[in-house]
Amino acid sequence: MTYFQVSSVTNAMRAKTLLARRGIVAYVSRQTGDEDNGCGYSVAVSGRGGEADFAEQVLADAGVRVRGKRTRDDL
Helix, strand or coil: CEEECCHHHHHHHHHHHHHCCCCCCCEEEECCCCCCHHCEEEEEEEECCHHHHHHHHHHHHHHCCEEEEHHHHHH
């Protein structure tokens, strides 16, 4: 699982929709204990490697600012 940290719930929902349009299943989750990340929402993508890289590129192309990226191994 890869988590893309975004600044708001609005950006998280927008990211989820953008990814769904490209065939990527994503989940929105609330992050806790991270004051440096604004509202602290993440978009989780279950795929590894190529799918996560593709998802990140889709978000970048759409102008969704990713404030951080974590994998399940990082948690």
